[in-house]
Amino acid sequence: MAVLVDTNTRLLVQGITGSAGGFHTRQCMAYGTNVVAGCTPGKGGQTFEDEGTGQSIPIFNTVREAVSATSANATMIFVPPPFAADAIMEAADAGVELIVCITEGIPVNDMIRAKTYLATSTSTLIGPNCPGIITPGACKIGIMPGHIHKVGHVGVISRSGTLTYEAVGQLSARNIGQSTCIGIGGDPVKGTDFIEALTLFNDDPETHAVIMIGEIGGSAEEEAAAWIKANMTKPVAAFIAGLTAPPGRRMGHAGAIISGGMGTGQGKVAALQENGIAVAPTPGDMAETLLSIWQPA
Amino acid sequence: MKIHEYQAKELFREYGMPVPVGYAAFSVADAVVAAAKLPGPIRVVKAQIHAGGRGLGGGVKVCKTMAEVEAAATAIFGMQLVTHQTGPEGQQVRRLYLEDGADIAAEMYVSMLLDRDTGRTVLMASTEGGMNIEDVAHNTPEKIFKVWIDPAVGLQDFQCRQVAFALGMTGKTVRKAGAFFQSLYKLYVEKDCSLAEINPLVVTGSGDVIALDAKVNFDDNAMYRHAEVMAYRDMDEEDPREVEAGKYDLNYVHLDGSVGCLVNGAGLAMATMDILQHYGAEPANFLDVGGSATAAKVTAAFRIILGDARVHAIFVNIFGGIMKCDTIAAGIIEAAQQVGIDRPLIVRLEGTNVELGRKMLADSGLPIVSGLDMKDGAQKAVAAAAEYAARL
Numbered sequence: 001m002a003v004l005v006d007t008n009t010r011l012l013v014q015g016i017t018g019s020a021g022g023f024h025t026r027q028c029m030a031y032g033t034n035v036v037a038g039c040t041p042g043k044g045g046q047t048f049e050d051e052g053t054g055q056s057i058p059i060f061n062t063v064r065e066a067v068s069a070t071s072a073n074a075t076m077i078f079v080p081p082p083f084a085a086d087a088i089m090e091a092a093d094a095g096v097e098l099i100v101c102i103t104e105g106i107p108v109n110d111m112i113r114a115k116t117y118l119a120t121s122t123s124t125l126i127g128p129n130c131p132g133i134i135t136p137g138a139c140k141i142g143i144m145p146g147h148i149h150k151v152g153h154v155g156v157i158s159r160s161g162t163l164t165y166e167a168v169g170q171l172s173a174r175n176i177g178q179s180t181c182i183g184i185g186g187d188p189v190k191g192t193d194f195i196e197a198l199t200l201f202n203d204d205p206e207t208h209a210v211i212m213i214g215e216i217g218g219s220a221e222e223e224a225a226a227w228i229k230a231n232m233t234k235p236v237a238a239f240i241a242g243l244t245a246p247p248g249r250r251m252g253h254a255g256a257i258i259s260g261g262m263g264t265g266q267g268k269v270a271a272l273q274e275n276g277i278a279v280a281p282t283p284g285d286m287a288e289t290l291l292s293i294w295q296p297a
Numbered sequence: 298m299k300i301h302e303y304q305a306k307e308l309f310r311e312y313g314m315p316v317p318v319g320y321a322a323f324s325v326a327d328a329v330v331a332a333a334k335l336p337g338p339i340r341v342v343k344a345q346i347h348a349g350g351r352g353l354g355g356g357v358k359v360c361k362t363m364a365e366v367e368a369a370a371t372a373i374f375g376m377q378l379v380t381h382q383t384g385p386e387g388q389q390v391r392r393l394y395l396e397d398g399a400d401i402a403a404e405m406y407v408s409m410l411l412d413r414d415t416g417r418t419v420l421m422a423s424t425e426g427g428m429n430i431e432d433v434a435h436n437t438p439e440k441i442f443k444v445w446i447d448p449a450v451g452l453q454d455f456q457c458r459q460v461a462f463a464l465g466m467t468g469k470t471v472r473k474a475g476a477f478f479q480s481l482y483k484l485y486v487e488k489d490c491s492l493a494e495i496n497p498l499v500v501t502g503s504g505d506v507i508a509l510d511a512k513v514n515f516d517d518n519a520m521y522r523h524a525e526v527m528a529y530r531d532m533d534e535e536d537p538r539e540v541e542a543g544k545y546d547l548n549y550v551h552l553d554g555s556v557g558c559l560v561n562g563a564g565l566a567m568a569t570m571d572i573l574q575h576y577g578a579e580p581a582n583f584l585d586v587g588g589s590a591t592a593a594k595v596t597a598a599f600r601i602i603l604g605d606a607r608v609h610a611i612f613v614n615i616f617g618g619i620m621k622c623d624t625i626a627a628g629i630i631e632a633a634q635q636v637g638i639d640r641p642l643i644v645r646l647e648g649t650n651v652e653l654g655r656k657m658l659a660d661s662g663l664p665i666v667s668g669l670d671m672k673d674g675a676q677k678a679v680a681a682a683a684e685y686a687a688r689l
Contacts, residue, residue, distance in 0.1 A: 081518060107519035108411055109489055113448045115416040143588075145618035145649055160564020162616045166671070169616070169647060186563060189416045215564055218413040241567040244552075244574045245583070248382065252548040252563025252585040254518060255413070260431045265571075282575050283568035284672035 002135040002180040003155070003200040003207070004098055004124065005074065009139045012037045012072035012096065014079055014087045016048050016059060021078030024102075024143050028076070029053050031146040033139050037066040039075075063094040074098040076132065076141045084128060085110035092121040099191070100141045101128035108254070111189040118191065125191025129253065131161035131183035142183065144168075152177015153296065155201035157194060158213035159186050159253070163241060163283060167211050170287035176296055179207040186253030188217065194224035202232055209235045209294040211286055212277075216242035217255045217263040222271040229275035237290035239280040240268045298515045300529040301345040303394040305511035308488065312480045315507045319396035321345070328370035331395040332363060339398025342369040344390040347534040349512065350380030356390065359398065366395070391533055399507055404497035405464050406430055407478070409485045418446045418485065420478060422460045426497030452482040470504045477506050488526055489519030538601050545597040547586060554579025555682045557602035557611040559595070561586050561620070569614045572671060578679040581608045588620060595625075596632035603636065609685040610641040612678035614671060615648070622646045622654030630661045641666065641681035645674030 011028070015021040016038030029035050030052050037058055038048045044061030060066035063075065075096045079087040084103040091099045106128050118125055126133050132142010136149035148165060150172045158164040164183050171178060182197050184190060194212060201207040210232075214221035221240060228236050243265035245251045247258040258264050272279050280289040303321040310316060320331035332340050340363075344356030351357050356378045358369035370393055379387035404426030412419040423441045425433045434441055442463040444456040457475035466474055477498070485493050492514040499509045515526055532540060542549030548563065552570070556578045560566035563585045570580035582602060586594050602608055615625050629644060645668030646654045658665050666681065668674020 082521065105518045107489055107522075108491065108516045109448075109486060109519065112411075112416060112418065116448050143618070148618075148648070158564070160562060160567075162560075162562025162565035162618070163568055164564075165616045165618050165648070166565060166568075188411060188413045213564070215567060220413075223414075239568070241564050241571060244570040244580055245567055246550075246552065249550050249583075250517075251550060251567050251583050256563060256567065260434070282572045282672060282675075283565070284572060284670060284675075 002138065003204050004180065004182070005133055005135050005139040005141055007034070007138045009074050009098075009141070010034055010036045010070065010072045011141060012039060012063065012066050012070070012075040014039045014063065014075055014077045014091065016040060016057070016078070017043055018078055022048065024078065026050050026052055027146070028140050029055065031140040033141065036070040037072050039063050039066050063090045063096065067094045067096060072096065074141060075100065077101040077103055079103060081105035081107070085114040088114045088125060088128075089117045092118050092123040096123055098124050098126070100126045100130070100132050102130065102132055102143060104129040106187065108189055111187065115189055115191070126182060127185040127190060129187040130185030131164060133180065133182045135180045136178050144181070144183070148172055149181070150175070150177035153179050153206060153208040154290065155179050155204070155207040155210040156181040156213070157197040157201070157210065158183055159215050159255070160213060160241060163213050163239070166283060167213060167239075167286045174287055174291070176287065179204060186215070186255050188255035194220050195227045198224060198228065198232060198236075202234060207234065208296070209237075209290060211290055212236055212238045213286070214238065214240045214268055215253070215256050216245050216251065216265050216268070217253075217257050219263065221268040225271040225275040225277055228277055235290070235294040237278045237280060237286065237293060238272050239283055239286050239289075240265045240272070241283065243269070298517055298520060298526070298530060299347040299534070300513055300515070301347065301392060301394075301531065302343065302511050303345055303392070304529045305513040306508065308484060308513065309508055309511055312484045314477055314480045315505060316511065317397045317399050317507060317509065319394055322370070322393040322395055323391070325367070325370045325374050328374065328393045328395055329363070329367050332366040335395060335397045337397070340366050341396045341398060342366060342373055343394040343396060344373050344376070344378050345392035345394050346378055346383070346388040346390060347531070348380050348382035348388055350382055351378065354378050354380040356380070388534070399499055399509055400501045400503070401499050402502045403500040405500070406433070406496045407481070407498045408492065408494040408496070409481055409490070410492045412445060415445055417448065418482070420444050420446065420452065420456070420460060420482070422464055424464055426499070430496065446482065452479060466500065468504060470500055470506060473504070473506045489516045489523060490514065491516045538604065542584070542597070542601055545594050547584060547594060547598055547601070549601060550583040551605070552580050552582050553607070554581045555607055555609040555686065556678050557581045557605065557608040559584050559586060559598050559602065559611065559613045561588065561615050565614065565616060569612065569671070569675070572675040573612065573679060576676050576679040578682050581605055592628040592631040595628040596635050599632050599636045599638065603638065603640065608640060610643065610678050610682035611638070612674060613642065613644040614674060615646050617646065617648030617651065617654070621650040622648055623650045623657060626654035626657040630657065630663060633663050633665070641685055643668050643674050643678040643681060645671055
């Protein structure tokens with residue numbers, strides 16, 4: 001089962017004809033993801049050829065056309081930042097259940113509008129500015145390296161791409177697989193947040209434990225900590241990046257900034273610990289910290 | 298991106314928001330000429346730097362005579378202004394703003410910014426004008442009033458009235474404040490601001506509202522569509538190393554420690570700084586080379602890191618995902634040969650083709666110390682920095 005994506009996922013790629021979009025579409029197909037359509041306005045009627053699998057993927061001008069012709073139920077967005085919020089809304093308008101937006105650098109005001117638009121739809125948004133989502137052995141949507149993953153029972157949720165890989169690498173090296181790994185992204189205005197992802201893992205019988213990776217900025221980790229204490233029935237280990245980050249400076253991710261004394265790493269670690277969540281002392285200890293509170297069956 | 302107060306007030310005027318008469322000056326002589334154009338008799342000399350807390354640092358002087366203006370301008374222009382936001386070394390004052398004194402009956406605080414919890418823009422106000430809003434939020438949160446703006450319909454007049462009445466405004470001032478808030482929201486959206494703060498917003502004896510201060514920041518992600526805002530950029534206010542890094546599309550933030558960091562991914566870059574501190578050294582920088590660590594980018598990154606004499610060792614921490622470790626190793630070797638690395642270099646590689654990448658580094662003949670994993674690499678980097686410092 002796992003969460004959000006599995007072998008039933010039928011993927012559309014918005015921005016499939018761009019260089020990053022094309023490259024990562026091929027990587028996803030090589031992993032076994034069922035890519036059914038592409039969308040690039042003005043290139044409808046053309047096809048996307050994947051030499052690796054020998055498949056020819058039809059390209060459509062609009063997401064509505066793509067969905068109606070192929071029954072795509074998920075989309076991966078590689079559209080450049082000026083047009084990405086529009087692409088998210090187009091996918092929601094077409095009723096795509098899962099929207100995964102990889103694009104980094106979308107203006108905040110654009111995302112504020114897109115988020116409001118999404119509230120009227122039934123779509124789930126992952127990202128933007130994220131590595132995507134993967135259910136090992138079943139479906140990869142995004143830019144993460146597929147081969148580091150193993151099929152298993154640990155759910156991973158993270159605001160950071162490379163730190164997700166780090167956690168997955170540590171788990172796989174100990175022969176511990178993952179149910180689903182969700183990169184929720186590094187932007188301040190985003191779709192799925194920690195609590196929504198934790199809820200999915202809490203309800204998923206295939207997920208037995210969770211690693212949650214946060215960073216400075218905002219208060220999502222503090223809210224998640226309280227939610228975990230009140231609701232979570234499975235062990236959760238956490239790591240927070242940015243304990244040494246100076247206030248008022250944006251640390252790469254648009255959302256990674258301590259402002260007005262809020263969103264410090266120390267405050268997040270304290271909130272997690274106060275709610276009984278094990279926090280890894282260094283990023284090299286994420287898997288070990290989980291193993292200190294949970295043993296795979 | 299940040300701009301100066303006088304630039305923010307120029308934008309306020311463009312949007313019909315009341316501000317005192319004022320002129321920017323780039324020398325003491327300019328300042329005296331500008332001050333003479335003000336109605337007076339009270340004139341204010343204000344240092345223009347991008348940090349807040351200028352008044353407490355001695356960067357703002359209220360003057361009753363032109364002689365006082367000249368003395369204040371002479372004292373402030375060129376000074377190293379130290380505030381709680383500049384760090385101990387302060388920021389040199391290169392620009393002044395000469396402004397007419399205002400008739401102040403009451404001081405308020407008003408700001409507009411993103412509320413991350415709701416994903417909406419929030420209009421925030423307080424009767425505690427002129428105070429540090431962080432202290433107000435901490436000590437007397439009941440004195441802060443907020444309304445959240447629905448982007449589909451924008452800021453509504455009833456919301457403006459709610460804020461104005463919460464601030465204790467009466468009569469025509471309520472209407473004038475409402476017009477001010479509406480213009481502020483228009484400016485905030487049209488110019489893609491990330492923060493607009495007026496502290497204080499003043500109610501005058503005659504019931505008018507005037508922005509006595511103005512702080513406006515912009516969303517870097519949206520600057521591609523705002524050449525007119527980019528024209529306000531003041532390079533003197535930015536760290537030259539960060540400006541240089543920006544040219545190569547490197548995310549770099551200068552810090553004060555001894556171990557330089559070169560990492561792919563923002564989260565891993567932050568975590569690398571943290572693990573160095575965990576093992577007893579302070580990071581010299583945050584640096585995310587992004588998803589494509591080409592030789593040109595890595596070379597530029599090494600140059601910037603080595604340009605800081607306080608760097609005693611460099612820790613390269615890469616988790617090669619889609620990007621292969623051998624590609625990264627080739628970039629590191631080429632960069633190391635071009636730049637001539639004169640300080641200990643510790644490299645931790647993980648991910649796709651890691652064995653080949655490690656072999657290339659080992660065979661390169663370069664004095665590169667290999668980190669087996671992140672913890673091992675960080676410990677080696679901390680030790681190497683201490684050894685290097687001991688030899689100095």
